[in-house]
Each structure stands twice: as structure tokens, then as C-alpha cells.
Amino acid sequence: MMRAWLILFASGLLGLPTITVRGFSPSPTLPIKLPTILPVNGVIGGSIRISSFLASSRDDDDDDEEEEDKEESINPNDLETPDERRNRMDNVRKIQKSFYRQLQNQQQAEGSSTNDRTTTTAISDSCNTILKNVPLWRVQWTELPGYQNLLNCHVAHYTHMFHTILAGPKPWYFGHVFLPGGSENLDNPDYQLLSSEESNNKTKATYTGVLMQVADSRQLEDGRLVLVVQALERFQVIEATQHTPYAVATVQLCPDTELAMTYYDKAQSMARELSDDFLHDQDAWGAACAAALEAAEQLRQFEYRPVLVQSSTMGAVAPLVNYDMDVDVETVFPLDMDRAQAQKERVGTVMEKHLFSASPVDLPDNLKQLDLEQVGQLEHEVWLGVDELVKLLYQLNPNPTSPIVTPVPTQMLGLLPRGDCCSQQYIPWPGDFKLDQFANRLEDYAAAMPPTVGTYSKSPFVRYDYADNPLKRYPILRRAQRLSFVVWILMENIGPVGNQPVVSRQDILEMHSISERLEAARDRLKAINASLRRVADQQ
Known part of the structure; x- marks a missing residue:
């Protein structure tokens, strides 16, 4: 089973932006591999080809069937020219915008008259950790801060929710909360969101979620919404103020303990x-x-x-x-x-x-x-574990003359300190440490061609301290926090290793501190590397 996992892992099939290397010496061009199929997490789940649902054209066979349908159709919309269809959809969107704008104005007026927030766009007091009236997207997977996703939303109640959010002012916030089965269990009493006083042992609902922002959106001709969303902060649901057609809640933002x-x-x-x-x-x-x-x-x-x-x-x-x-x-x-x-x-x-x-x-x-020293030590150990993982994969490569693909996202490499994490000074990594070579070469390449470095295009490689100066302006704890979330992307598709159980995304999200997540990641990497080392010793 370990060999099967290794082949999958080393072949770069985890759906991540990857760097192709030969013998751990990055090639001058640093070829970046991007999967042709990207995950689009929606209520239907699974993966679909981005171009297939963003493009308006169809295959030739589909065109023939479409012509036959048009001859038999009695629906005038099926006989539209492309320009007529475009004009009709423009009018539909104008009506939608007008409806949701009026809805927003009505809710804001009700909120001002009751001295309470009733808008479905989450707004916070600048002095408060509480967000009121946060629309919740309760779906069958967990998102983590520092991650982003391309959502394909077609279910009516969530399409309505996002239209309502987008009709309001930026930032467009919503909450992402794990719900087994997704929309199927929205009305299930076993998963109902209760108040914090009522929730003890009375519900299977998950109360820890993540605040999301909509970065951009696009409505397709069939009515679906495509949205780019980014995960910001952990939160705890305090009280649900609405359950249907989608949940709305008061939540408390939860910064990490450190x-x-x-x-x-x-x-x-x-x-x-x-x-x-x-x-x-x-x-x-x-x-x-x-x-x-x-x-x-x-x-x-x-x-x-x-x-x-x-x-x-x-x-x-x-x-x-x-x-x-x-x-x-x-x-x-x-x-x-x-x-x-x-x-x-x-x-x-x-x-x-x-x-x-x-x-x-x-x-x-x-x-x-x-204890900043402890956080730095754990961060250091996590990077050493990732570096060892890469070296073990290279050692186990069945064909040493061919390149091996290391599944380390460039966004994660951008978090790599230039020296020892435990010191404010730049202290070199161990002599056999390889990841800094990749990061340094990517940084040099990005300086020459910034628009094309990163995940494939228009996503430049950025070192966390690119704005370098003696004050080290980017906080060390923020760097460590981002790593404590993103490092799990390397391990989340791996099953149990030895006696160590699988750590789910929800487990990670419910950890309250940077140190706790880094320690869990370090231990997980140790277990994986130990298993790979045993495989290598048997060769």
C-alpha cells in the first residue's frame, strides 16, 4: 500500500502546483506543472474541467444534437441567436440586481430601525470579535485559513444566498461550516445549529468554521454562479438566527492563542x-x-x-x-x-x-x-520534515534518470525563512537542506519574469519577506501561522501511517494555537518519513 501511495505522491497527482526537479538541482527554466483538471468544490462535489463550464462552445456532436432539438422545440428560447440570448441574459441579470439591491436596502432599513444588524452581509464592530448575521455555507468539506477555492454554485438556496451577499457592499463575507452530506442535512434536526447553551450533546452540528471572502464572481448563462473565495479567520458559531433556506448565525472570530x-x-x-x-x-x-x-x-x-x-x-x-x-x-x-x-x-x-x-x-x-522560541523551533522542525520527505521521494524514484515531481506548492515555498527559524539572524540551513535552493532559484526567476512564475500564469512567486529591510517587517508569528495551515496540503490525502490516526481538516481547524498545529504536522511528517525510510531500506 505504501508503494502505491508513493507512486501516486511522486507522480504529482495530488492536484497541486508543483516544481519539477532533477537530482535536486532546479533547472534554469524551473518548469511548473499544473494539473489540467482543477477541483471545483460545490454542493455536487468532485472535479470538473474549468474550461468545460466556463466556455460557451460545445463539441461538434453536441452541435448536431442541438440542431435536431431546435427543429423539434417549441421553446422560443431554443431558437435564439447568440446575440439575442446575450441580450436576454443581460436583462435577466439587471432584474436580479434590482431585486437583491432592494432586498439589501429593506434589510438595512429594518436594521437601522431596530438598532440591530439584520443585513446578510457580515459587518463587525471595529472593537469587537463578534460578527452578526453571517450567512453560512454548510457543505461536506472543511476549508482552512490561507486556502482559496473556485466554487461552482447551482443549488437554488445557495445561489440566492450568494446573490444577496454580492448585492451588498464589499467585503463580501460568508461563513464556511462543515456539514456531513451538505444540503441533504440542512433540515435534519440532528445537525441543527443550536445556541451555545443548548448545544451540549443535543446535536451533531459542527460549530467551528472559517470566515470567507468572495474575491470575484461570474454568473453563467445557465444561472450557475462561479466564485473565487478565500478563507480568512477561524470562528465559533454562537447562535443561529436563521436555519432555512440557508443558515445565518452570529459568530465569534477566534485568533490563534499566540x-x-x-x-x-x-x-x-x-x-x-x-x-x-x-x-x-x-x-x-x-x-x-x-x-x-x-x-x-x-x-x-x-x-x-x-x-x-x-x-x-x-x-x-x-x-x-x-x-x-x-x-x-x-x-x-x-x-x-x-x-x-x-x-x-x-x-x-x-x-x-x-x-x-x-x-x-x-x-x-x-x-x-x-514562547516565540518554541514556535520557531517547531516551524524549523516542520521544514526539515518537508525537506526529508522530498529527499526520500527522490531516493525512491524508480527511474533516477527521469525527473521527479515534488508536490510542494510555490505559495508554501514562499514561507520558507532564509535562515534558521529560531533566530532573528540569517543562519544557514543544514548542508544537505534542499528546499532553500528551490525557493532561492524561484525568487531569482521571479525577479526576471514576475508575471509567469508561481502556479502557471498571473500568480507570481512571492517570498514572505520580499519587502526586506532590517526591521523584518512581516511578523514571524503570521508566517508560522500560515505554514501551520498550508503544510497539511501535502498530507491530507494520505491514510493512516503506523499507529498514527489520520488528522482531518476539521481537526486542524479546531486547534486553537499555532504551536499545536505545527507540532501535529511535525509528528505526521515524522511518521510518513519513517514509513518511506523503511521502504527505502528494503530496496
Whole structure:
């Protein structure tokens, strides 16, 4: 079974952007391999060819059948010319936009009259960790922060949901929540979303999800919606305010423990200074979480490169989100003292507002002091495990004279530090470490031809610290957090190895800390590499 998996893994059939290498010396042209079939996760699941549902043309055989149907048809729409059909669909879309715009205006008017948020576009207080009226897309798979997807939406209730979202202002938010069986179980009482007080042992529903944003959308002539969506932040469903035709809920955003701990001491001091009435631990933790979310919001335009639906025909919609090298670096990482101070003051204002206006947030279990050294050590060990995996695959290549395809997405290679993760200084990796050679060569190639490096086209390779300077402006914890999610793309299609159980995407999403995910990834890589090493020893 291990040999069968190895052949699949080494042949690059995991549906990932990959780098072709010979003997671990990247070729000058660094050929990038992209599968001809990309996953389009929708309520129908499975994989379909992007061009097949974006293109309007049909095969010749289909054209003959279409002519026969036209002769027998009594539907005038079947006899339309292409121009007539295009004009009719334009009118249909205008009516749709008018309907959903009126619906949005009505909901916003109701919200202002009741002093509550009733719009289906999720809006948050800048000082709060709570999002109200978040439409939920409950489907049969889990998404992780840092991932993106091309959705093919054709079911009526979810098409209606996305039209309603798109009629509102940006950002177009919705929640992605795992539901076994998808739409089949939306009305199943066993999977009903209850309030947090009612949920204990009364439902099989999943309450941990991820906040998504719609980056772009396109409506096809048959009414389906094609959307590029990107996963942003973990959340916990607090209460469902609507169950049908689709769920709507109040959710609480959940930044990783380490990111919130960055602001916890300051929040505690602020709570003590402002009032003796605060529950210092819970109030301070909520303020620290709000500060971490504000800091994440400031980095989002760098961390999430915009992608258009039309790019999918050129292979630009990769499974992982790319950093945006076109962003104004000074806006995101200001060196100007006044602008940098203004960013810090915004975070401080968010903490203060949260202390006065938001509900306390329970502290996570086993809360520990922030240990950047531990996070860096785990990050380092994960990269060593990935590097060993690549070398073992090369060793087990049945045909050493032919190239082996390493399934390491270029977006993941962009997270590779230039030196030891455990130090602020650039310390070389071990002498036999290979991944930095790939990343450095990709970086050099990207500097020469930025539009064509990455997943295939129009998705440039970006090193996380491309805007390099002595201050190392991109936060180390953000880099480690992204790695803690994206590294699992290498392992999620692998079954049990030895005594170690499979770690599902939902398991990963429900982990509350960067260290916990990195530790799980390190252990999983160790188990996989040990199995591969045993196979190599038997040869």
C-alpha cells in the first residue's frame, strides 16, 4: 500500500502546483506543472474541467444534437441567436440586481430601525470579535485559513444566498461550516445549529468554521454562479438566527492563542488602569483578541492576493492563497514613524473600545506565556520534515534518470525563512537542506519574469519577506501561522501511517494555537518519513 501511495505522491497527482526537479538541482527554466483538471468544490462535489463550464462552445456532436432539438422545440428560447440570448441574459441579470439591491436596502432599513444588524452581509464592530448575521455555507468539506477555492454554485438556496451577499457592499463575507452530506442535512434536526447553551450533546452540528471572502464572481448563462473565495479567520458559531433556506448565525472570530498573547499583557494593564470593575482576565483576553484581529486586518491586503474568475482559465486559481507583491508596502508595513505610530494607536483604540463596549471572552484552557522560541523551533522542525520527505521521494524514484515531481506548492515555498527559524539572524540551513535552493532559484526567476512564475500564469512567486529591510517587517508569528495551515496540503490525502490516526481538516481547524498545529504536522511528517525510510531500506 505504501508503494502505491508513493507512486501516486511522486507522480504529482495530488492536484497541486508543483516544481519539477532533477537530482535536486532546479533547472534554469524551473518548469511548473499544473494539473489540467482543477477541483471545483460545490454542493455536487468532485472535479470538473474549468474550461468545460466556463466556455460557451460545445463539441461538434453536441452541435448536431442541438440542431435536431431546435427543429423539434417549441421553446422560443431554443431558437435564439447568440446575440439575442446575450441580450436576454443581460436583462435577466439587471432584474436580479434590482431585486437583491432592494432586498439589501429593506434589510438595512429594518436594521437601522431596530438598532440591530439584520443585513446578510457580515459587518463587525471595529472593537469587537463578534460578527452578526453571517450567512453560512454548510457543505461536506472543511476549508482552512490561507486556502482559496473556485466554487461552482447551482443549488437554488445557495445561489440566492450568494446573490444577496454580492448585492451588498464589499467585503463580501460568508461563513464556511462543515456539514456531513451538505444540503441533504440542512433540515435534519440532528445537525441543527443550536445556541451555545443548548448545544451540549443535543446535536451533531459542527460549530467551528472559517470566515470567507468572495474575491470575484461570474454568473453563467445557465444561472450557475462561479466564485473565487478565500478563507480568512477561524470562528465559533454562537447562535443561529436563521436555519432555512440557508443558515445565518452570529459568530465569534477566534485568533490563534499566540497572536492574542502578543497583546494580552498590554490589555491587562489597560484594564487595570481604566477601571476596577473589569473582569481583568476575561476582559483583557477579549481586548487582546480584538487587537490581534485588527492587526490581521491591516495585513490582509498583503496576505491575500486578489484573484479573478477569468484567471481560472489560465490556471491562476491555486489551492493556496498567494501574497500580493503589487501591494503598497509602505501602507501595510510603514517605515514612516508617524504612519507606524498611527497603526499602533489604532490597535490600542480597538483594545480600549472592546473593554468598554464588548462582552468578556473566556480564556482558552491551559493558557501559557507566549514562547516565540518554541514556535520557531517547531516551524524549523516542520521544514526539515518537508525537506526529508522530498529527499526520500527522490531516493525512491524508480527511474533516477527521469525527473521527479515534488508536490510542494510555490505559495508554501514562499514561507520558507532564509535562515534558521529560531533566530532573528540569517543562519544557514543544514548542508544537505534542499528546499532553500528551490525557493532561492524561484525568487531569482521571479525577479526576471514576475508575471509567469508561481502556479502557471498571473500568480507570481512571492517570498514572505520580499519587502526586506532590517526591521523584518512581516511578523514571524503570521508566517508560522500560515505554514501551520498550508503544510497539511501535502498530507491530507494520505491514510493512516503506523499507529498514527489520520488528522482531518476539521481537526486542524479546531486547534486553537499555532504551536499545536505545527507540532501535529511535525509528528505526521515524522511518521510518513519513517514509513518511506523503511521502504527505502528494503530496496
